[in-house]
Amino acid sequence: MHPSRSAPTDWIVQKIADPPGGLDTTTTHQHETFAEGLVLDCGTVLRPLDVAYRTYGRLNDVRSNAILLCHALTGDQYAAETHPVTGKPGWWDTLVGPGKPIDTDRFFVICANVLGGCMGSTGPRSEMTDAEGHPQGRPWGTLFPAVTIRDMVRAQAMLVERLGITKLFAVIGGSMGGMQVLAWAALYPERVFSAIPIATAAWHSAQNIAFNEIGRQAINADPEFHGGEYWRHGTIPARGLAVARMTAHITYLSEEALTRKFGRRLRTGPMLTFDNDLFEVESYLQHQGSTFVQRFDANSYLTITRAMDFFDIAAEHEGALGAAFRASPVRFCVISFTSDWLFPTAMSRELVRALNAAAANVSFVEITSDKGHDAFLLDEPVLFRTVSGFLKGAAERWR
């Protein structure tokens, strides 16, 4: 069907403001501090370690109803409540809440900001310390060490222990959140009863590394980046970060979703001009880019995209993915979406094959959706039914 004939969108064209003055730094975030710090895979010690987090629901007396949610690249701990900076609903508000598939009347849900993030967990915006924990009077900035998905998971494990939880009922996440789910199962098989990795992979592909690199290059190319020392100059690399976000955003959608949402519809009158927001799809992307810079730190973006690129569970076991999960007691529910071309179903199938070969307990659901990678964040009834059904089944087997 020609896109000009597609149904009108309910998306409202919004005026794109000039790049905003800077990242929100006024919001304080609930967190736990670990004075002993964390030794990273790269050898650097982060001391102290802060882990910012939110919880929803109530931990039961036997501490058996805890679910950990792991967020994606640009997510954060505000999974199921109004976001304190953007004022928008939490990123998994559709899935998590009273009576929802991840039912907070029943489960105690934890979501932590990842290590390296910019919403309260230790990251490039935190004050730099030496190995003994002495503050250095400056933010880490570009000197923040390289972190891995495993490092993120180790920090979450410290939080979970601090909260008095010996074993999580479930660990759930999509995209980079799914990578953390897999790392949890590989690192702490005795501390995870069930795991739901969604729209993810056991290693980051060459194409995904390439798309991340576009974003990093765009940030590096922005003169306001100042080699990562923008905090010294009172600037933020808003334009570079916006280009990074725009690029990533395209990869989250499917061709079908973009066509349905925008087609070739024009925003404004005359066709043959050079206006930068001629087509609705452009205006939408620019809006995505410019709102993102208000809530995200460029050095965090560099740190976290690199953690994704490093991710390769098979490589940690001499290329044998199954070895990471040999005789794992964890119950897996692997979920993918047909139109996801960033983490295509083939990657989930490869994971499922390895889990099967490792004699792990695994079910696999490929959900038909034309919404692309983003489907895991959207109103997808089959996803909701799959998650609630799997959790229900798992609960029946949970001592």
Place this chain on the structure above:
Amino acid sequence: MHPSRSAPTDWIVQKIADPPGGLDTTTTHQHETFAEGLVLDCGTVLRPLDVAYRTYGRLNDVRSNAILLCHALTGDQYAAETHPVTGKPGWWDTLVGPGKPIDTDRFFVICANVLGGCMGSTGPRSEMTDAEGHPQGRPWGTLFPAVTIRDMVRAQAMLVERLGITKLFAVIGGSMGGMQVLAWAALYPERVFSAIPIATAAWHSAQNIAFNEIGRQAINADPEFHGGEYWRHGTIPARGLAVARMTAHITYLSEEALTRKFGRRLRTGPMLTFDNDLFEVESYLQHQGSTFVQRFDANSYLTITRAMDFFDIAAEHEGALGAAFRASPVRFCVISFTSDWLFPTAMSRELVRALNAAAANVSFVEITSDKGHDAFLLDEPVLFRTVSGFLKGAAERWR
């Protein structure tokens, strides 16, 4: 298969130089000048009009053996010879030459730089003129008018007429070149005997507009762009243009091709660092970006990507694609590649359906390839056989 186990690549890692000082401006290009100029779709008159071109082979006495090649976004007229700026083989050297599928022992092959380009045809780098053709003492730069694919084709038609050719035996091109092929067939059905649109579409999709917009945003974000007036400042927006090229380059490849070529192979020693060229795929992309800026003008990039975005043959006929080709005498051979996700087979199928509904003479070949959109430029034996076979069949029916 885990990418670390894939076969080693023969691609040599090259040192990426600092952004070069500027675009090559020393090479002169063979061209024809049309004093009468061209009235563009937007109403602006380009006067005079220069069309730079190259020819291969010899025009026969009855002038019946001419084939026009149409180049893609970043191609140019140097289709089948060593490129005067890069020193590399022509972009269709595999397909065009003595004894090759487009046999220059037999055909007279013409390839022109597109209107708006930067290799000798009138474009943003040309001296600005008023509607009477009086020079204005400055390059067009950012004031260069918006051009369309049809405008490009009209300029080519003037060249073809100047060369004394009444009817082309074939018009052939891939990607944006394929858009020109379709525009030729729609505008000048009596002047084209056969047409081979490859890896293309009858309109530019929302996703493709979005990817183009990333490139434009990256160029605009580069402080050396100076709002398009970089020629005044003696600069070029090398970093922004490189990001644009890198983004586009990913879309030209398939996930399989990237994995086969690079997988997750590291360039250098230690894994957990922030080096920008840690993975081979990154280094490759950066090389693609930095060599591109030596041969391409940023304002041309903006002009030509916009022309692609405007392209929509159906919209020119009230959304009815078939109406553009009603009872067309042109013989079409539509070609697509299975792993092309930029111009997927579905788009070619839609074109073929419309051509069939318009009672046009059309054959369609979907070629199995894992090389992505780029396949039309690569060593694809099935492509070669398809083109040579179709040309042979068409020649038998050509008076």
